[in-house]
Amino acid sequence: MNTTGKISIISEKQRVLYTLLFIGTLVLYFFSLYQLKLEFKGGWENVLKALSFAKRMLLHMDLSDWKDVLTAAMESISIAVLATIISATLAFFVSFAAASNVSLRVVSNLCKAVAAVVRAVPTLIWTLIFVAYLGLGPFPGVLGLFFHSFAYLVKAFSQSIEEVKEGNIEALKATGASWVQTMAKGVYPPITTAVISWTALRFEFNLGMSSILGFVGAGGIGMELSNTMRIFDFEKAGFVVLIIFLMSFSVEMLFHKLKLNVDKCIVKDSSNS
Numbered sequence: 001m002n003t004t005g006k007i008s009i010i011s012e013k014q015r016v017l018y019t020l021l022f023i024g025t026l027v028l029y030f031f032s033l034y035q036l037k038l039e040f041k042g043g044w045e046n047v048l049k050a051l052s053f054a055k056r057m058l059l060h061m062d063l064s065d066w067k068d069v070l071t072a073a074m075e076s077i078s079i080a081v082l083a084t085i086i087s088a089t090l091a092f093f094v095s096f097a098a099a100s101n102v103s104l105r106v107v108s109n110l111c112k113a114v115a116a117v118v119r120a121v122p123t124l125i126w127t128l129i130f131v132a133y134l135g136l137g138p139f140p141g142v143l144g145l146f147f148h149s150f151a152y153l154v155k156a157f158s159q160s161i162e163e164v165k166e167g168n169i170e171a172l173k174a175t176g177a178s179w180v181q182t183m184a185k186g187v188y189p190p191i192t193t194a195v196i197s198w199t200a201l202r203f204e205f206n207l208g209m210s211s212i213l214g215f216v217g218a219g220g221i222g223m224e225l226s227n228t229m230r231i232f233d234f235e236k237a238g239f240v241v242l243i244i245f246l247m248s249f250s251v252e253m254l255f256h257k258l259k260l261n262v263d264k265c266i267v268k269d270s271s272n273s
Helices: 012-036 042-059 064-096 103-120 123-134 138-162 166-174 177-217 223-228 234-273
Strands: none
Touching: 042 234, 064 103, 064 138, 064 177, 064 223, 064 234, 103 138, 123 138, 123 177, 138 177, 166 177, 177 223, 177 234, 223 234
């Protein structure tokens, strides 16, 4: 509290830090504008043109090839499902080795380093590598999504494990529980919802990426969208975009319901015990 009797919301040091961050952000913003040499000529005309394309896509959808579009959508969903299940399963077990509070420091650092290297390569680049080696089709898409998803989930799961209270682990060790028993009873229950949340988030990302990977020949609904946009068939592209939206929205709602049910089960089990 200062001499005038008013409560200071932030300290002087924080005020200086926030000011420097704001100035730095402005500098980066204008530098980026200059570096990209963006031109805003004909801005209103471009907006009207974009609205015209959106009108064609939304109000004049071409549903004639709906069977092919839905088949491609199922292929994208299958790619995302396979990549997520395999990567989440392997990442769950590896994350215990990567967590510093339940694993040896050398093993933890090694797992985190490998995951960081894999995660540094974007999903699209992984997919392009496998497309070049294996050819076109959904299999390179599954592998591309798997590698990045695995590294991403190892980091997410291991961080959740490291947030578990040390008292839970020490209490079980004091009773003579083995390492596996300690992980099963003291570590896994607190991170259950986190594992589900991270897996759901990654599946939503993989589903969106599976649509994009079609542009590089990895199959799925993205290939349908690429083909329609290449020939400027905006009416059919609008239907493809609608299906992609419905896919993503449905998955988000499904996992939201699943997480709520899991939370209720955990609360019920804890109250009974």
